[in-house]
Amino acid sequence: MFVLVEMVDTVRIPPWNFQRQLNEAVTEELNKKLANKVVYNVGLCICLYDIIKLEDSYIFPGDGASHTKVHFRYVVFHPFLDEILVGKIKYCSQEGVHVSLGFFDDIIIPPESLQQPAKFDEAEQVWVWEYETDEGAHDLYMDQGEEIRFRVADEVFLDTSPTGPSKAAEAPAVPGAGAGAAAAAPEPEQKKEPPYTLIGSVSEPGLGLLSWWNN
Amino acid sequence: MDVRDANAAMLSNYEVYHLLTDLKEKRKESGKKHSSGQQNLNTIMYETLKYLSKTACSRQSPEIVKDFLTTMQDHKLTKAEKLQLLNHRPQTAVEIQLMVEESEERLSEEQIEELIQKVTDILPGDPEQEGEEDMEASADQ
Numbered sequence: 001m002f003v004l005v006e007m008v009d010t011v012r013i014p015p016w017n018f019q020r021q022l023n024e025a026v027t028e029e030l031n032k033k034l035a036n037k038v039v040y041n042v043g044l045c046i047c048l049y050d051i052i053k054l055e056d057s058y059i060f061p062g063d064g065a066s067h068t069k070v071h072f073r074y075v076v077f078h079p080f081l082d083e084i085l086v087g088k089i090k091y092c093s094q095e096g097v098h099v100s101l102g103f104f105d106d107i108i109i110p111p112e113s114l115q116q117p118a119k120f121d122e123a124e125q126v127w128v129w130e131y132e133t134d135e136g137a138h139d140l141y142m143d144q145g146e147e148i149r150f151r152v153a154d155e156v157f158l159d160t161s162p163t164g165p166s167k168a169a170e171a172p173a174v175p176g177a178g179a180g181a182a183a184a185a186p187e188p189e190q191k192k193e194p195p196y197t198l199i200g201s202v203s204e205p206g207l208g209l210l211s212w213w214n215n
Numbered sequence: 216m217d218v219r220d221a222n223a224a225m226l227s228n229y230e231v232y233h234l235l236t237d238l239k240e241k242r243k244e245s246g247k248k249h250s251s252g253q254q255n256l257n258t259i260m261y262e263t264l265k266y267l268s269k270t271a272c273s274r275q276s277p278e279i280v281k282d283f284l285t286t287m288q289d290h291k292l293t294k295a296e297k298l299q300l301l302n303h304r305p306q307t308a309v310e311i312q313l314m315v316e317e318s319e320e321r322l323s324e325e326q327i328e329e330l331i332q333k334v335t336d337i338l339p340g341d342p343e344q345e346g347e348e349d350m351e352a353s354a355d356q
Contacts, residue, residue: 103262
């Protein structure tokens with residue numbers, strides 16, 4: 001589930017922190033910068049593991065703070081492909097079952113990767129596994145809050161850095177004219193895409209709600 | 216910022232759990248000077264500890280992990296498979312088949328039973344769960 005990632009960065013220590021030990025000040029700055037953040041193509045950063053090397057610190061003209069190049073290792077959440085994980089069902093929607101690990105929420109199990117045959121119960125907004133045995137069909141509900149074991153099928157990293165002014169909606173330079181056209185102007189709600197999404201699968205024996213497989 | 220090695224090492228859940236509990240102790244001892252920018256660290260530490268404390272890793276120790284890895288040496292499992300067995304503590308053959316690739320070809324039924332036995336013996340289990348099983352077993356008798 002977790003890996004160590006070796007990184008290098010220049011850490012800026014403001015003058016009011018000069019009385020602290022350099023290691024501590026650097027640790028605090030790195031944690032402030034990276035903890036609970038997703039790094040593109042790397043994963044969700046948890047906390048600093050250790051500092052490998054501190055290079056010389058420099059002070060640049062115009063800025064009283066010191067800049068130090070640091071080589072360090074960070075604990076990152078980055079499950080490998082086909083890893084088995086256990087999480088809780090957050091909610092179900094047409095797109096699939098949304099699972100959460102507490103510290104990481106963006107896990108989705110699409111309908112085609114559910115135990116087949118599966119159907120979506122609109123009334124209760126829940127996915128159901130229609131399990132057939134010789135005695136007849138049992139409906140196994142995937143309820144909210146249930147613990148679920150799934151396999152990591154895929155991961156999607158999105159670059160969520162700001163895109164710049166060219167993509168912004170055209171500024172209303174002509175307020176008077178085109179009164180009708182302006183009706184559609186209220187910017188469509190920006191749907192925030194998560195920077196890191198895991199796609200899961202429960203279509204194997206042993207996967208799915210823990211209660212299905214415990215005797 | 217430069218990523219030198221995106222996969223320098225794999226960490227077991229126990230190692231991360233231990234690291235975070237130590238960090239929490241240190242931060243509690245040193246007082247609350249640093250609340251301003253540290254909210255993210257606090258959040259992620261709290262949530263990750265909450266998740267990990269409910270798994271098998273919260274009852275492990277470095278000796279247990281070492282014992283487990285030495286015992287697993289004869290079974291010719293990959294690092295990723297041993298890591299998953301350590302993190303999940305499977306109790307049934309179905310779980311072993313999920314974590315070990317091509318287990319039908321590589322392991323016979325007795326070997327799978329042997330694996331389950333070793334995992335149950337070396338890695339400590341959930342005392343509540345085992346208390347229930349003991350009670351059921353004695354009730355049957």
